[in-house]
Amino acid sequence: MSGPAPVLTYVYAVAPPAPVVRRLLPGLTGVGGRPVTLLHAPGDDPGPVAFVISDVPRPEWDEEALRARFEDLRWLEEAARSHHRVIEALAAHTTVLPLRMATLYEDHAGALNALRAQAQDFATLLARLSGHTEYGVKLYVRPAPPPDAGAAPADTSPGRAYLQARRTQRSSHEEHYRQAALATERVVAVARRFTADRVRHPAQSGPLVAASAEENVLNDAYLVPDAHAEEFRSALAGATHGLPGIRLEVTGPWAPYSFAAPAPPPPEP
Template sequence: MNGHDGLTYVYAAAPDTRRLRAELVGVRGVSGAPVSLLGLLGESENERVPDGTPRTSGPKDAVAFVISRVAPHEFDERALKRRFEDLEWLEGVARAHNEVVQTIARHHTVLPLRLATVYQNDDRARRALVAQRPALAERIALLRGQSEFGVKLYVSSAAPSEGQRGEAVADSGDTAGLSPGKAYLRRRRAQHSAQESRYLHARQAAERIEALASRFTPHRVRHPAQRGALAGPDENVLNDAYLVPDERADAFRAALTTVTQDIDGVRIEVTGPWAPYSFAMPPPRRPDADGAGRAP
């Protein structure tokens, strides 16, 4: 598939700069295809002016799509309906998509777009870029110099510590002389009491997190708590994302990791910096003919 074959796959929007164009040389994306910038005509720093000389700079708010080519038999609308049932294929595409976004995020502002945003060709993608440019430029300005951090809070599912176990035994009273059934019910009430105590501690920790994080950023997105294998052995009760200025990232992490030091039965996990997926604007409505395929 040469540079003009296939559909146009869009990973993200980013400022259209000569430096970013140069750094994308050699970067590979979905299906191993070369990654490049698709900008608006007349705005690219690499575009030549009428006398044939390169532009020295483009507009400060010049925005481009980060793109590569993908095969129609894998990414047109009909193919995507089938492919999104193939978890192995989907995982490969997601990993490649994320690697491109994270590569840009290490040194540049990037606005990630959702997985499998695909257009029939560059002209269709450029029309979408023209229509969305004001909103994209505004969002990129918000994200400039900031990264996403994940903050998760977990309630331990482990047995109570020695101190907690002693309290539980005291609460349950002496089970000597009780029938097996009554002794069992008393132990269950004690376990329930210990778990309720951990939930209370988790609420206290969540309040601390919110108060501390608000000192660093007003931008938070609350995600649903994770369940099953994603959460691990403990119960995830808080799953937030924060947009943090890069110069305050270390202080943010240090402050939040101390939240649960004096609270039993809960733990905090702070991850990042990440590309700001949680703060990308909602995808636009799909035009009637522009998008060849789009993730559900």
């Protein structure tokens, strides 16, 4: 007679073991349609933090299987969406610390050991992030217009007309970047008035950005107190007025993905 199928422990987030979390979990499904439960220290005192988990089939989630599955874009998108849905459902009602997709432990005991080892750091972060939400702020530069060959005088030689058009395009391109630098200064100055923290992410690149014909020059995440969220969005809306060639994009509210990592330990003396 065979025993139960082997599983791994998949962790979505750190959350307080509060009644609101316990009420939400029975209605959630995680990666692969698996039930979502709460894992915390046993006994009457579960402590200040818990892991939000699913038990997932080991053959589908072990290291070898993940190497192959991460090449499957359809599977990867669905898994990422499932991971994100669990976190966002919780974040709508309580403070959570989102963990990276495919955070896995051998079993509940291994996950509990990790939870105990970082419990104080997790609790400190949850307290710091309580009443705050993440917003994304991006700036894009539109491409300079192509050279206008018809703008040169009729008696200008083709070579001179081409060089003049190229100089005009280069000047327009440089002006767009000056506008982008000014927009960045304005956005950062405005955001600083309403936010508790900022994380600078690398500017986005790749096929999707290239297809839009715009260049991403700012890709920030801001931790915004919920009491100032509307002021933050309203103030940012006017930060790029009068700057042609610039597009501002504000996204959120999000769970605090960019601020969920514990602070690094102090350096050794």
